[in-house]
Amino acid sequence: MSAIAKPVERLIEAFSRLPGVGPKTASRFTFFLLRGSDNLSVELAEALQQLHTDVVTCQQCYNIADESPCAICGDSLRDATTICVVEEPLDVVALERTHAYHGLYHVLHGAISPADNIFPDDLRIRELVRRLEAAPVEELILATNPNLEGEATAAYIQRQLAGKKVRVTRLARGLPVGGDLEYADALTLSRALAERQTA
Amino acid sequence: MQLVHLTLYNFRNYARLDVDLPAGAILLQGANGQGKSNLLEAVYYLATTRSPYTSVDQQLLSWMVVDEEMPFVRLEGRMRREDGRHKLEITLIQKPANNGGTARLRKELRVDGLKRRAIDYLGSLNVVLFRPEDIDLIGQGPSLRRRYLDITLSQIDPRYRSDLSRYNQTITQRNALLRQLQETGGDPDQLAFWDETLVTVGSYLILRRLQTITRLDELVATLHPSLTGGIERLRLVFVPRVDLDHLGEGQNVAQLPLRFDPQFAQTFALPSLGLEEIAERFQRQLYERRSLDLIRGVTSVGPHRDDLRFLVDGVDMTAFGSRGQQRTAALSLKLAEVAFMREETGESPLLLLDDVMSELDERRRACVTGIIGEQEQVIVTTTDLADFPAGFPAGGALWQVEEGRISEVSRLE
Ligand SMILES: [Zn+2]
Numbered sequence: 068m069s070a071i072a073k074p075v076e077r078l079i080e081a082f083s084r085l086p087g088v089g090p091k092t093a094s095r096f097t098f099f100l101l102r103g104s105d106n107l108s109v110e111l112a113e114a115l116q117q118l119h120t121d122v123v124t125c126q127q128c129y130n131i132a133d134e135s136p137c138a139i140c141g142d143s144l145r146d147a148t149t150i151c152v153v154e155e156p157l158d159v160v161a162l163e164r165t166h167a168y169h170g171l172y173h174v175l176h177g178a179i180s181p182a183d184n185i186f187p188d189d190l191r192i193r194e195l196v197r198r199l200e201a202a203p204v205e206e207l208i209l210a211t212n213p214n215l216e217g218e219a220t221a222a223y224i225q226r227q228l229a230g231k232k233v234r235v236t237r238l239a240r241g242l243p244v245g246g247d248l249e250y251a252d253a254l255t256l257s258r259a260l261a262e263r264q265t266a
Numbered sequence: 267m268q269l270v271h272l273t274l275y276n277f278r279n280y281a282r283l284d285v286d287l288p289a290g291a292i293l294l295q296g297a298n299g300q301g302k303s304n305l306l307e308a309v310y311y312l313a314t315t316r317s318p319y320t321s322v323d324q325q326l327l328s329w330m331v332v333d334e335e336m337p338f339v340r341l342e343g344r345m346r347r348e349d350g351r352h353k354l355e356i357t358l359i360q361k362p363a364n365n366g367g368t369a370r371l372r373k374e375l376r377v378d379g380l381k382r383r384a385i386d387y388l389g390s391l392n393v394v395l396f397r398p399e400d401i402d403l404i405g406q407g408p409s410l411r412r413r414y415l416d417i418t419l420s421q422i423d424p425r426y427r428s429d430l431s432r433y434n435q436t437i438t439q440r441n442a443l444l445r446q447l448q449e450t451g452g453d454p455d456q457l458a459f460w461d462e463t464l465v466t467v468g469s470y471l472i473l474r475r476l477q478t479i480t481r482l483d484e485l486v487a488t489l490h491p492s493l494t495g496g497i498e499r500l501r502l503v504f505v506p507r508v509d510l511d512h513l514g515e516g517q518n519v520a521q522l523p524l525r526f527d528p529q530f531a532q533t534f535a536l537p538s539l540g541l542e543e544i545a546e547r548f549q550r551q552l553y554e555r556r557s558l559d560l561i562r563g564v565t566s567v568g569p570h571r572d573d574l575r576f577l578v579d580g581v582d583m584t585a586f587g588s589r590g591q592q593r594t595a596a597l598s599l600k601l602a603e604v605a606f607m608r609e610e611t612g613e614s615p616l617l618l619l620d621d622v623m624s625e626l627d628e629r630r631r632a633c634v635t636g637i638i639g640e641q642e643q644v645i646v647t648t649t650d651l652a653d654f655p656a657g658f659p660a661g662g663a664l665w666q667v668e669e670g671r672i673s674e675v676s677r678l679e
Contacts, residue, residue: 179456180439181439181440181442181443181446182438182439182442184442184446186443186446186452186456187456215432215435215436215439215463216439218459218463219439219459219460222458222459222462223456223459226455226458
């Protein structure tokens with residue numbers, strides 16, 4: 068017989084599978100929920116349930132969203148002649164925070180890294196090329212992270228677009244090399260955006 | 267440069283050490299296992315952020331604290347350079363194991379109180395370490411010699427540090443891609459970016475190794491005869507995996523003849539090439555080897571396959587040197603490195619000599635004693651004071667180490 072009730076044990080085990088959460092923290096979370104009022108537990112349970120049922124991938128930019136097309140793709144006031152390519156949904160959040168960009172996005176969901184078994188076909192690169200063929204834009208901003216994998220991804224996309232009539236640019240240097248876009252502060256990011264260079 | 271003060275917490279058998287270091291020679295005497303080498307290791311770690319003895323930082327934790335909740339190791343050094351005084355700090359904190367994984371040490375580096383990445387921290391304090399195990403540098407495989415070149419150049423050249431780390435990442439990525447292409451096919455054009463990066467950063471590594479070995483070769487030309495009483499001539503030979511003599515894959519110089527032939531001198535008198543010429547050769551040969559690389563799933567050409575060889579009177583010491591010859595060659599190399607670093611940085615590195623005298627004859631001891639006397643700062647360990655002449659170190663300090671405690675003693679003549 069276990070010394071601890073099954074549901075408690077189950078939740079501890081589930082929490083400790085999250086990145087950066089050890090068994091100690093998992094136990095703390097669990098007992099916090101157990102001792103607290105029902106409200107937080109119910110709220111969490113609902114949010115978790117909706118996480119997969121009520122979230123969709125936008126079929127145009129592949130960002131995660133409430134609906135497809137997403138609020139950004141569906142916004143007719145945004146500049147549809149520019150697409151900014153980013154690695155992760157959180158990068159969209161970071162760029163939106165700058166209020167310096169008014170075009171559309173394309174989310175790749177990762178960067179090329181053969182050592183981690185991530186190849187071009189695992190990313191939304193083919194979808195990007197098709198999107199550009201269906202609706203050409205004037206400028207494509209490659210805003211992948213300023214590290215080796217981000218550069219490899221940008222270089223690969225650029226080769227896929229060789230011969231196409233689109234201006235391809237890269238975020239300006241000044242972003243901390245080796246850093247992630249989502250951690251860059253809004254000022255640095257808007258400056259990098261303003262000073263972007265032809266790739 | 268000079269290390270003025272050293273503080274250690276929980277480092278090996280030093281629970282706590284707080285010590286002022288004078289300029290000149292410090293002779294550290296003690297029986298085996300008392301902490302002589304540990305002190306040199308600590309200074310080396312403070313300079314290079316790695317141990318010469320282990321790649322597992324956990325081993326640096328004093329056994330007295332390993333069972334504590336969050337055990338830590340801390341090294342602090344105050345130093346003096348041409349540009350003023352600086353404070354270096356390294357803290358290793360053991361985080362509790364996560365998800366049943368092994369406990370990991372978090373390493374934090376600070377210069378003058380500010381957090382630094384390893385790549386920006388290195389080069390603050392420069393050291394040259396000689397230890398008895400350095401005989402392996404001559405006698406063992408090429409990876410030790412590449413590591414030696416990398417650590418030496420990383421201390422003095424920031425671009426070398428960043429290009430080396432980029433190069434190593436790129437090799438890992440390219441090899442993974444080669445294996446993927448070999449197993450499941452795919453567009454070999456994906457190699458383009460990695461090849462380009464490899465050539466850009468790899469050529470700089472080759473260039474710096476070429477320049478460094480050329481200069482070290484000149485320096486040992488005078489050092490080695492004085493260590494051996496003029497009997498032996500030592501030459502350092504760079505054996506780059508990229509054939510620098512030929513644009514494309516010409517004859518492969520990776521195989522050195524074992525006995526020196528004066529005509530052969532031409533072959534390893536490498537042309538003094540610039541970065542662009544090296545890149546041109548590397549790029550061409552990488553491309554020529556691509557189909558072979560695709561079959562094997564590894565990158566076959568590049569500085570990750572370089573070697574450095576030591577010839578005494580034309581004989582390759584790696585294959586044919588006696589232990590005595592290998593040891594002396596390693597010592598010559600380290601002493602040349604001191605002069606090389608001084609030329610490159612304008613600062614004398616701190617010299618660390620671990621048990622250097624024990625296997626040397628009278629002549630070599632006298633020569634080493636002379637060289638010690640010329641250093642701005644040097645720490646020498648010994649089990650036996652009789653290995654040093656009476657009155658040594660003149661004007662320096664004599665320390666005794668016992669069970670992780672250091673006491674200054676005056677020498678009885
Ligand atoms: Zn969208």
